[in-house]
Amino acid sequence: MTTPIGAPAAGTPSAPVATGAGLALLMLGIINLFNYMDRVLFSVLLEPIKHEMGFSDARMGLLGGFAFALFYAVFGLAMGRLADRSNRVRIIAVSLALWSLATAACGLARGFPSLFAARMSVGIGEAGCVPSAHALIGDLFPPERRAWAVSVFTGIGSLGSMIGLVLAAALVADHGWRQVFFYFGIPGLILAIVVPLVMREPPRGRFDSTSANVAAPGLKTALSQLFANAAVPHLLIAIPFFYVTVGLSTWIPAFFQRAHGVTIAEFGRSGGVALGLGVLIGTFAGGWLVNRLMRRHRAWEFRLPALSALASVPLFAATFLIDDTNFAYGLLFLGFLVSGLGMGPAMSCMQVAAGPHVRATAVALMVFATAIVSYGGGPALIGLISDLALAYGLAGDAATALRIALILGLIPPLVSGLFFQAALVRQRRTTPALRARP
Template identity: 35%
Template sequence: MTTPASSSPIGSAVHGRRLVLAMLLVVYTFNFLDRQILSILAGPIQADLGFSDTQMGLLGGSAFALLYAILGIPFALVADRTSRSWTIAISLGVWSGFTALCGFVTGFWQMFLARVGVGVGEAGGVAPSYALIADYFPPQSRARALAVYSLGIPLGSAAGVLFGARIAAAFDWRTAFIGLGLAGLIVAIPFKFLVKDRARQSPLPLAGGAGGGQKLEAAPSQPTPNPSRRREGDIISVFATLARKKSFWLLSLGAGSSSLCGYGLAFWLPSLMQRSFGLDLVATGQFIGGILLIGGVAGVLAGGWLGDRLGGGDRAMYARVPAIAFVIAVPLFAAAFLSSSPATAFAFAVVPQALAYIWLAPVITAIQHLVPAEQRATASASFLFINNAIGLGLGTLVLGALSDAMTASYGAEALRYAMLAALGFYLIAALLMALGATALRKDWVEG
């Protein structure tokens, strides 16, 4: 009699890793929900507390990135040496608590410190999640698994603007921070009960696919201690390995350049729709949410599919696909920003929004394959340090400062032209990714 997949050893393993991936996706959704809610609430906050565009730029990126980029590496090292799932659960609780505290601030520096706290919490979430996915999924399906996880970016960003706008319109911006922060605190409890670490010797086999015929080995709920592996995971050893690889620097700097533009546009687009297109808070939330849910989700999934499909035959495609996507995205974004109606802007913005997200799964997968398995979280954190220091640290601030500087010449349209100027960073990202493609073939570590 045929055993149902759900009750067979391999079927149970597949079900288990899908549950883990689903829970990681929920946490990552809250990550970007709490990170991006400030963008839709920028108008009400500025009206209430009198912040300038430059100050909002600092709050939207630099305050968050101040410790987020730095602490990601030591937190990832702790996760590699102890428990990745515990690190993620505690991080979720911390950043959700500080999100709720944002609802009680009365001035710029209070808000600045609260956003720093959100960044401290989120520093322990992403890199351990990348590594945990690599522990559970075999190489031939990792890009798709990381693409599903990366759906947290458009889903969380969309949820942030949609719920933030509606709550703020019904109550006020303070209630939006408090309510969404408390929701994240509640999620942290079931996450730890459902997500367990597993042994890191080899990923679970696929059912009915590559590796599906292999015998499934028992996977303990906690990693098996191995002193030699822990020594290999030493932060100096990981840095030394990555520093020798040209592809790491080119992909990290390319991602950072794209994130500078991406984070900046994501933060300031709601303000553009209100200032230049005349949308109210709720309509702006629907506009941004629609672009993210349609374009963002499609782009993330397409990146995962293209990474596994093309990267299996040529590792260079993990970098070339993002490079091509960035080049195509630039003129389409420009057309959206220069359009005269919200409907036209939406039509032009959906496709480049998808193209701007394609890089996530291929590049993140490539970073996982630059080091041995026991060093993945620390390697991911090293990549995220560069990406976030540039992207998060500078993106919203650069666009805010440009908007203030251009106000004398362009008046109310200054933000529109600041966003157009920022598109040049996507072209820089494309160049760096293209240069890193060939080196990636030589630097790739199988397994």
């Protein structure tokens, strides 16, 4: 009889990697592909929606940011607690069905309230994906391979960003933005039916010293355990600050349309490919690189995201400042490639700080902070700054106003490295492998 994906082989609890772990990771990656694909869709359709609905940049920032991120964050905490206690595969399947249905519902919106509600529902659905998937990865792969596995999971998801950007940009001209939401939402409903049929729940704590039979603690106890580790608060700042550049990508298609005069389809063919390939190559390369670097010293799991954030900021700044469109696309590719190197390790740092029975809760806290700061606060603040720059005469046109806002948005990732280093210093107290060599 065939072993279900993710199920451990009977009688081999000490095997180096769970049976079917690679196939389970691939399935989780495909689900994450749909996650990213549906999430990036709004950024491609932002300008057509804005013109049809007559919304300001501030309102579009709320729809692209907080309408999704606030509910993604709040429900992510609840889903993290549920994932520490319940079947994570089923949680992912139900979540996928909900956000796919909500994505299709965006195409039915007739005004700000209905579009806000649809975007809110996308956030609620997607909230169940990342905490459950990260917790599963923690039970499918040993500690020395988790950063690589998280990078693969994130990298396949990043492929969804590129598909979403390119495909939506190609479809919107002929089919309209409403129909595009339907095209993207329906396939996810089909995948949601397949997931519980081919994946099984692995035992918790398979690669940890804690017994898998220990029950997940209550919320108060779980939070006490997490925050007893001084590295956790620093990671809850470092990771969201690092991911602000991902949140800013909500406005990048609109920026190129305004500043460079390209159409949505033109941006999709060039800018969408540049952005998507940059994240895709960077994330997979980062997984490979951190895997090699960690053989020398485990501290690279913290150092690589710090360095990639620092190196990517000037590339993004140049992207927003340069007038040559093709050169700007090249810089956009490089910026997301360099940033992508740290995306997997940045998230896996939280698994270093959390034990197996609070791991989903820890990831949910990370998702909460990232959603509020990166996916919610970033796009909303960019829209507000853009409107204010135009209203107070700091910019002569909408393109310049958005350029100013995007450059100011690069400050958080610039300082995220300080918090990764602080987290590393504190984690060394409890993790001998992270300590400096004599």
